[in-house]
Amino acid sequence: MRMGNEALLTKLREALGNAAVITDSDVTDSYSRDMMPLAEAGRPLAVVLPSDVDGVQATVRACAEAKVPIVPRGAGSGLSGAANAIDGCVVLVMTKFDRILEIDPANRLAVVQPGVVNLDFRNAVEKHGLFYPPDPASYDWCTIGGNLSTNSGGMCCVKYGVTTDAVLGLEVVLADGSVLRTGRRTVKGVAGYDLAKLFVGSEGTLGVITEATVSLRPLPQAPGTLVAGFDRTEAAGEAVSRVVREGLVPSLMEIMDASSIKAAESYLNTDLGAGSDCQALLLCQSDAGGELAQRELAALEQICLDCGSTMTYATEDLTEGKMLLQARRVVLTALEQYGVWLTDDVCVPRTRIAELIAGCERISEEVGLRIAVVGHAGDGNMHPTIVYAPDSADEFARARRAFDAILEVGLSLGGTVTGEHGVGKIKRDWLAREIGPVGLRVHRQIKQALDPDNLFNPGSMFSPA
């Protein structure tokens, strides 16, 4: 017999303590959505904040018995609605799992709980001369658990890869409440299926990650920075292709289009030195150190000039480099001068960046809304960001149309509908389209095998069969 809601809450309170089970709707509403305005969000039955694996197991078992869905979440910085509540669900908040359990410099690895904030973890390992690459834009408040669930990227990826590249092993609470320890502490290992990489990026649909063993890298050298302005977007795109083709691997390569540059200049009340005809800025860094960094930056600069850059500026000064990068980092905030923003996430082959930006310009004209494109040029991972008036249902509808139109362009260029933000509750139809019926069937088969009662984050990523 199915447990009633009251019985479930009693059971959760017995297992976790009263303070860890919240039903006050003022509080639970604050845990009901992430940062993606497009996604629907339901009202949870309760929000629970377990602080140990026993608590997670007890929550999973009680919810399984009551047939109440669980939506796991971290800080809620996500941009796909994956962490948004479903009506009547239990939101399982992992932020109390906030300990770094081990840092092992001699094996260059760490064991970390999912509730640790990305920046705190970065800072902790940095004290040992070590580097944890994944650096999503929200790195000062997002958690490692959220990063794992969405396979987060950031600006580091062009040289250092995404979250899954750092994951060695995971501890996961499964749908029946049992604990899976998968992966390893060694650099290499092929004992069985790579389950760890299956759970990474599964957006809370297969289990609850309670611990991660991650590999670390040596701390890179302080980066040198290059800025290059272009009066044609195609020229900037060609520069990116040339950088890839010529075998350069900058530690950062970001792009800003004309709308982004204008927004940042206005917000920072400064002139980025790009000139009024500037259509695109490339920001590059090399963290190779010393002469090698100088050579890398010089080679990047030469490629930009060869491709028609109208302005280049290189600096080894760290503070100046940070200031230049600041222009890229503030774009989303800067866009709030004009309205609220809706950021998209699409990844195209690196040779197609200029075409994507051109597509966004066309869509901007069609829907009559400002669209600023910023992105990780070195990966082809672009974030066209649509600005609309917060109080206009019509503009919101047009923003939504633009959001979809951008994905359409991305797919047509051989890209994917999400490079790093995930599918969540906003791109289910797009996922189905990208992966096709066979891909969708395999997703459902795996979900059914590991979570037969559709307990974890049901309806996120893809709909049940």
Add this chain to the structure above:
Amino acid sequence: MRMGNEALLTKLREALGNAAVITDSDVTDSYSRDMMPLAEAGRPLAVVLPSDVDGVQATVRACAEAKVPIVPRGAGSGLSGAANAIDGCVVLVMTKFDRILEIDPANRLAVVQPGVVNLDFRNAVEKHGLFYPPDPASYDWCTIGGNLSTNSGGMCCVKYGVTTDAVLGLEVVLADGSVLRTGRRTVKGVAGYDLAKLFVGSEGTLGVITEATVSLRPLPQAPGTLVAGFDRTEAAGEAVSRVVREGLVPSLMEIMDASSIKAAESYLNTDLGAGSDCQALLLCQSDAGGELAQRELAALEQICLDCGSTMTYATEDLTEGKMLLQARRVVLTALEQYGVWLTDDVCVPRTRIAELIAGCERISEEVGLRIAVVGHAGDGNMHPTIVYAPDSADEFARARRAFDAILEVGLSLGGTVTGEHGVGKIKRDWLAREIGPVGLRVHRQIKQALDPDNLFNPGSMFSPA
């Protein structure tokens, strides 16, 4: 009704042509096993060599209907028996899928069929200034498909990772004959579960890989080489730990123990210059190029000396470097002076290498057989290799005991029972032990979900429930 064997053969011949369906036992026996002497091998009903996806689909559908198991294989260079035939199975040989479909330097990727030989692929991309890192010891005859199925490594891994790190997308024929295209052509992407990395390393138990899209790297600089001799294994182990701890990333870091050194010296009829008391050699390379390579090699040399190395020798000469590496590469062949060999594969945390070698010395004494340890020191991935007389059942039994005892030591040091060779038909029990009952259950659930009739390589990697 189940199709009879004759009806199955007729169907296969109709679909693939007579020449692609082999039943002559002289020929089929030659396709019945890989390079691992420990593993059992059955006698196949037939060997089929399809040359296109339609042929693979037809084979899978016909075998599914006839309830005849399929063992997919490439060149047969494997060391776990994963490609060994089962009595009455169809061996599905993928070597006719031997085309490189695309090399795209501007996006640094290639699309390749599974039957392409690793070295041919490396050479082809090198012409474009590109580098495909995975370099298993058998790279001059193993195929990309086998590399994908076992998630192959090699000497490159310390700096460049293993096969899965290079895989962007796959085409796979599933158990019902449908074709899954999963993954992408972009550098980043989080659209759905990472199915590509699930199929990589699944040893032919989940589907037949018919195409792979892989990322490539810029071709590294010609490497400089360092050799360091140690009169205590612990000192060599400490040097490896120090290299890791001090943030150095050589492009190669191999270790040879005293038995390996003696065998190589005898086989090559040369003196490696290590001295008669030498207990371990470290071979390191830096492919950073120019001054940086010089600095890296100097730093590596200093660490070795600080840890008590009794002999170091560094060279930037490419030919000399290759000759030095030759000593490492010939060890297995050199051991054939003393008998036949059985090579194990265990990966331990990089701080535990000396303990593993000590354990192997102890086991060697216990079983009364020569055990030579070579390995990828930079990853902790060791290949203790046991030598026994080919005509002695007693020695074979002792070799087998040593093989297991080495895995026992590896696990006790926090390692894994396979770093790169795979589980196959020889380490099923060890896999079960390493991943535990929950891990095993999840493996079975995924296998059941994707291959409900246990069609693909049944009993390899793990036994059915």
